Amino acid sequence: MRPMNAAFEIALPTKDDLPGIGELYRAVAGVEGGLARTRDEITDDYIRHNFAASRDRGVEFLATIGGEIVGEIHAYRPTPRVFAHVLSDLTVAVHPDHQGLGIGRALFARLLATVEHEALGVTRIELIARESNQRAIRLYESLGFRIEGRFEGRIRGVTGSLEADIPMAWIRGRRGVGHP
Numbered sequence: 461m462r463p464m465n466a467a468f469e470i471a472l473p474t475k476d477d478l479p480g481i482g483e484l485y486r487a488v489a490g491v492e493g494g495l496a497r498t499r500d501e502i503t504d505d506y507i508r509h510n511f512a513a514s515r516d517r518g519v520e521f522l523a524t525i526g527g528e529i530v531g532e533i534h535a536y537r538p539t540p541r542v543f544a545h546v547l548s549d550l551t552v553a554v555h556p557d558h559q560g561l562g563i564g565r566a567l568f569a570r571l572l573a574t575v576e577h578e579a580l581g582v583t584r585i586e587l588i589a590r591e592s593n594q595r596a597i598r599l600y601e602s603l604g605f606r607i608e609g610r611f612e613g614r615i616r617g618v619t620g621s622l623e624a625d626i627p628m629a630w631i632r633g634r635r636g637v638g639h640p
């Protein structure tokens with residue numbers, strides 16, 4: 461069994477956390493094959509936009525260890541009202557030094573618990589993962605997300621060739637893995 465790190469905490473972000481979230485994302489983007497954005501594409505605007513959109517029409521959580529931000533997850537509703545029940549644009553990132561310790565799973569658990577227990581009216585959460593990120597895809601499947609198709613040749617891979625992007629969704633109340 462992999463070790464569990466009991467020392468991390470899950471928290472709601474404030475504006476003061478924006479620089480720390482930016483640092484986290486730049487560290488995570490420094491390792492190719494996970495996030496779609498490269499390090500130089502993690503701009504302050506991008507981090508601010510995620511914070512504002514998640515605050516106004518979605519959710520965002522941080523994982524911290526001793527006050528340092530080591531993980532983040534966010535997702536938010538598309539603006540057209542016909543998508544008011546959907547959380548989209550989900551991104552999750554755990555610092556490379558702290559991956560494999562249960563932090564990503566804990567961030568998802570908090571997000572899913574919020575959707576299950578708070579009256580947000582969300583019935584669908586969607587995300588996209590590159591096909592080679594099997595570790596992430598397995599994690600999402602174990603949480604109840606299902607693969608909904610295959611966007612062939614959508615994303616450039618680490619070697620420069622194109623690979624498939626895999627759309628996945630979690631549906632509220634759907635039974636199966638992650639919904640005992």
Ligand SMILES: CC(C)(COP(=O)(O)OP(=O)(O)OC[C@H]1O[C@@H](n2cnc3c(N)ncnc32)[C@H](O)[C@@H]1OP(=O)(O)O)[C@@H](O)C(=O)NCCC(=O)NCCS
Nearest residue numbers: 494495552553554559560561562563564565589595596599
């Ligand atoms: C994907 C990511 C968010 C997962 O977070 P994490 O904290 O590393 O994952 P966890 O420790 O919570 O583990 C969750 C699952 O991932 C898999 N996993 C974790 N560490 C692993 C490792 N070292 N080797 C293989 N699988 C591993 C396991 O399936 C694990 O399931 P388990 O809890 O049943 O053992 C994180 O690794 C990350 O930020 N990666 C880079 C960015 C990225 O890929 N983001 C997602 C883009 S779609």
